[in-house]
Amino acid sequence: MTANPIQCKVTDALNTVVGKWKPTILLNLHFKGTMRFSELMNNIPDITQKMLTSQLRELEKEDLIVRVVYPQIPPKVEYSISEHGKTLQPIFDMLHEWGVTHLEHMHTNTVEALEVK
Amino acid sequence: MTANPIQCKVTDALNTVVGKWKPTILLNLHFKGTMRFSELMNNIPDITQKMLTSQLRELEKEDLIVRVVYPQIPPKVEYSISEHGKTLQPIFDMLHEWGVTHLEHMHTNTVEALEVK
DNA sequence: CGGCATCCAAATCGATACTG
């Protein structure tokens, strides 16, 4: 990571946001607001407890989400997007739009390739 | 990936762009234009031939870069950003800005935490 | 309920050797 100065921070930004489940977690919290651990489990099919826990810890360290523990039995833990985490929203919006366009683009290319046949 | 419709394409977009070296490759090609395989190797420290090759193949499949082979000896292969790949540029710009802000934010928090001590 | 610890499987990455 040397060549151009701009490089450095792009990958840094990506590294804080990627990880198999991080975008999904952030988007869930964005749309549904505060959620409990079990709610996240239910809303993210196929994720395991271990993965959810570890990804939440990392997001917390990066100050993208807030973790609130209620000292009671049974335990209750709530997660929500931090103020700082909300600054990611415009980027997600752009990524979503680009994703849609990209899929259309790839689909078009495939169809064209088939038609040439 | 069920809950909210927007989720799907965000992760799709991220998946096409991430990968340990993909952003670096794309940024190099963006800033320096067309580059040969060996030039990329020289400009991306620590990357191995294997990684560079595989990442280039994936980027090519996703139509983000163009690969041109000159049938000569010794071989010459040039890579450049595709028209479609150029549409990623605004996203990289945003990611870079966010990355800078994020690093500042994290640094500020660390300093505050130390001062509280 | 919301974890952590452990063990195991799979994907990813790196080093090396070889080729047209």
Next chain:
DNA sequence: CAGTATCGATTTGGATGCCG
């Protein structure tokens, strides 16, 4: 020069069991 092939190491993810 620009790869391919192979092997081994590292990283990552999943399954299970246990705990306050």
